[in-house]
Amino acid sequence: MNAQTDIGRIDIKGAEVTFKAPGGGRVEALAATDLVIDPGSFVSLIGPSGCGKSTMLNAVGGFVPLTSGVIELDGDPVKGINPDVGVVFQQYALFPWFTALGNVMFALKRFKISKQERLERAYAALKEVGLEGRERTYPGQLSGGMRQRVALARVFVTSPKVLLMDEPFGALDAQTRVAMHEILLRIWEAHRTTVLFVTHDVDEALILSDCAHIMSVGPGQIIETMDVKQERPRHVDNIGPDFLEARNHIIRLLRQPGGKDH
Numbered sequence: 001m002n003a004q005t006d007i008g009r010i011d012i013k014g015a016e017v018t019f020k021a022p023g024g025g026r027v028e029a030l031a032a033t034d035l036v037i038d039p040g041s042f043v044s045l046i047g048p049s050g051c052g053k054s055t056m057l058n059a060v061g062g063f064v065p066l067t068s069g070v071i072e073l074d075g076d077p078v079k080g081i082n083p084d085v086g087v088v089f090q091q092y093a094l095f096p097w098f099t100a101l102g103n104v105m106f107a108l109k110r111f112k113i114s115k116q117e118r119l120e121r122a123y124a125a126l127k128e129v130g131l132e133g134r135e136r137t138y139p140g141q142l143s144g145g146m147r148q149r150v151a152l153a154r155v156f157v158t159s160p161k162v163l164l165m166d167e168p169f170g171a172l173d174a175q176t177r178v179a180m181h182e183i184l185l186r187i188w189e190a191h192r193t194t195v196l197f198v199t200h201d202v203d204e205a206l207i208l209s210d211c212a213h214i215m216s217v218g219p220g221q222i223i224e225t226m227d228v229k230q231e232r233p234r235h236v237d238n239i240g241p242d243f244l245e246a247r248n249h250i251i252r253l254l255r256q257p258g259g260k261d262h
């Protein structure tokens with residue numbers, strides 16, 4: 001899957017995260033985890049609420065420190081927030097006082113390029129997500145799906161090595177989600193950024209990913225990894241027997257308290 005790139009490898013080595021619980025004591029959010037994510041691959045994390053999916057994503061992004069272990073990005077330990085790592089979360093974290101164009105241009109501020117080039121790149125990124133003609137619209141005037149498209153343009157315009165997505169389409173209706181999947185896959189195929197995608201939705205994980213890691217109820221642990229071999233594009237109404245079997249297997253796994261498929 002990663003023949004086109006060797007940038008964006010994530011090595012999670014014995015990574016463990018423990019938080020202080022509000023009433024005293026400690027919460028183990030992520031049990032010691034080892035995981036290698038190939039450069040350029042699209043990988044999903046799926047699991048029940050509270051199992052540590054966001055914690056793992058936040059640890060990779062350097063937003064949450066590890067209690068033990070190490071996470072490396074292309075061999076360098078993650079020590080804090082890294083500009084080579086892009087994020088798209090469920091909330092639309094757009095600046096409401098900037099237009100769509102302004103939001104995308106803002107992401108390019110740290111690059112030493114002319115205003116003209118920033119403008120051109122931002123226009124191209126908005127075109128890539130199908131928002132041509134909406135450049136001067138404010139987030140408050142856009143639909144939820146359109147706002148997430150701006151968020152995608154804003155993140156891809158900087159060509160990050162890794163893209164972390166935490167239930168980015170969780171608030172969208174089913175039809176808009178399908179459209180977002182198509183846009184995301186098209187852009188991912190063009191850029192080959194490594195994507196780590198968190199979802200509750202088994203179908204979403206299988207439609208998008210090269211590989212899905214299934215986590216158990218906390219303390220978060222990966223209990224199974226499933227490669228998705230079916231060719232893209234994949235649609236829920238046009239799935240092969242392998243896909244169906246994988247889906248049923250994951251659903252059974254998620255139903256079991258200990259994560260065992262009986």
Ligand SMILES: Nc1ncnc2c1ncn2[C@@H]1O[C@H](COP(=O)(O)OP(=O)(O)OP(=O)(O)O)[C@@H](O)[C@H]1O
Nearest residue numbers: 019020027029048049050051052053054055056218
């Ligand atoms: N900052 C924090 N301080 C204390 N405990 C936390 C903190 N962040 C997360 N936790 C706890 O860590 C565990 C894992 O939380 P996390 O948010 O990673 O789960 P999740 O799998 O993303 O859940 P969801 O699917 O509901 O988003 C939970 O028990 C949660 O209460």
Ligand SMILES: [Mg+2]
Nearest residue numbers: 053054055166
């Ligand atoms: Mg979460």
